[in-house]
Amino acid sequence: MEKETHKLIGPFSQILTMEGIKMHGSVSDDQLVCLENAGILTKAGRIEDVGNFETLRSLHPYAIVEQIDQERVLLPGFIDCHTHICFGGSRAKDYSLRIQGRSYLEIAKSGGGIWDSVLQTRKASIQQLEAGIISRANRHLHEGVTTIEVKSGYGLDLEHELKQLTAIRNANQKTKADLISTCLAAHLHPKDFGGNATAYLEFVLQTILPEISRQKLSNRVDIFIEQSAFSVEEAIPYLNKAAAMGFNLTVHADQFSTGGLKAAIQVGAISADHLEASGEAEASLLDQSSTVAVVLPGASLGLGMSYAPARLLLNNGACVAIASDWNPGSAPMGDLLMQAAVLSASEKLTTAEVFAALTFRAAKALNIVDKGVLAKGMVADMQAYPTADYREILYYQGKLKPAEVWKDGRLVKN
Ligand SMILES: N=CN[C@@H](CCC(=O)O)C(=O)O
DSSP states (O other): OHHHHEEEEEEEEEEEOOTTOOSSSOOOGGGSOEEEEEEEEEETTEEEEEEEHHHHHHHOTTSEEEEOOSOOEEEEOEEEOOOOOOOOSOOHHHHHHHTTTOOHHHHHHTTOHHHHHHHHHHHSOHHHHHHHHHHHHHHHHHTTEEEEEEEOOSOOSHHHHHHHHHHHHHHHHHSSSEEEEEEEEETSOOTTOSSOHHHHHHHIIIIIHHHHHHTTOOSEEEEEBSTTSBOHHHHHHHHHHHHHTTOEEEEEESSSSSSHHHHHHHTTOSEEEEOTTOOHHHHHHTTTOOOEEEEOHHHHHHHTOOOOOHHHHHHTTOOEEEOOOOOSSSOOOOOHHHHHHHHHHHHTOOHHHHHHHHTHHHHHHTTOSSSSSOSTTSBOOEEEESSSOTHHHHHTTTOSOOSEEEETTEEEEO
16 A cells, blocks of 8 residues: 555656755855755655655655656745735736836825725625635746745725635635735725724734634734834734734835834744845844745836845845745736846845745745755655756746646646
8 A cells, every 4th residue: 555655756857955954044056955867755745755766766666656758957846925916906007107107105195006906805706816816826836836825915804804814715725736824904004994003903903813813714914014004113012912812923024114124023023024125234133033034026026126135134144035925016927936036146146045045944934844845754845847957947037937846746737
């Protein structure tokens, strides 16, 4: 019986296991474990062994062989640890205004921005939201992204935050990608809430979060700390109370102005995301911190703004992850590999740093311990690129896509 459940996949020209690389700070490419003519043995969705293909074949003659006949480089599936792919409508109008020179915040003040997506998302049925999530998640899966965080935050009242999180839960049953939900009811102080920002956050704490816990819709809470959203003084008590209710914390921090990263570290957030406005002073805070610094080049591309200082953050010892921020406003593209490749050219990130940021460091941002590395016991989420040289993956700046993708050891794209 056991013999039938083992599967040996290979031979691969190269397998980058991502094993043995530290969680924090800079990484040079010579730290990458690159196995040549390699295979991977899986069983029941987990990795049993990784090594030379012929050696594995002789050690496990009973394994069913899934033969790879062409040149391929195998990597762990990517983990996109920050998205907003549950939304209704489009914000093409905002984009066209931005490329005419209007800023994100100006557009938000004049009726566009996040609030416009809130109105469009409230109008959408749960089925429409589900269909949108499934289609975006499947596109990501096709491009090698096997785990995807998905935020609410376009509902901003009890009914519609629950509708978004329920749509994410339903979509998770219908896509082969793994979806991890986050409650971002604190995305904005809603225009139609009859009270100030603090009163709104109290409402979220007393009404929305208990219901989310009761229905087990999410165990993660996020807040947007920014002049246009919530202040540090408003956010800290909110985050501390959410943590006391058992939620893991993540923060939208330092996108346009600073203060958010420091607050995220202070409350023990698992990650602080954005960081485009962070400088030397903020980067130095990450030296002794376990908070993951998640950079979002897709938002910089969508807004035509500077990238987060990923090189500086790594030089300061941060654990840096890269995510797509896929959303209808600031980051509509949703191509994680392309964004990471373009960021690496500007920020001078090594291939090892980019792949770490898309795999096991992104897993840390989601508190996941069994994904992002190809090693015994880990989930067999993997992707194979049609090349014999791993350096070509970033070289083609996102145009080289995986030819095969496996989720839980099963081929989901070929
Ligand atoms: N910055 C705040 N939230 C999103 C943008 C959402 C939107 O513009 O709709 C982000 O992560 O970029």
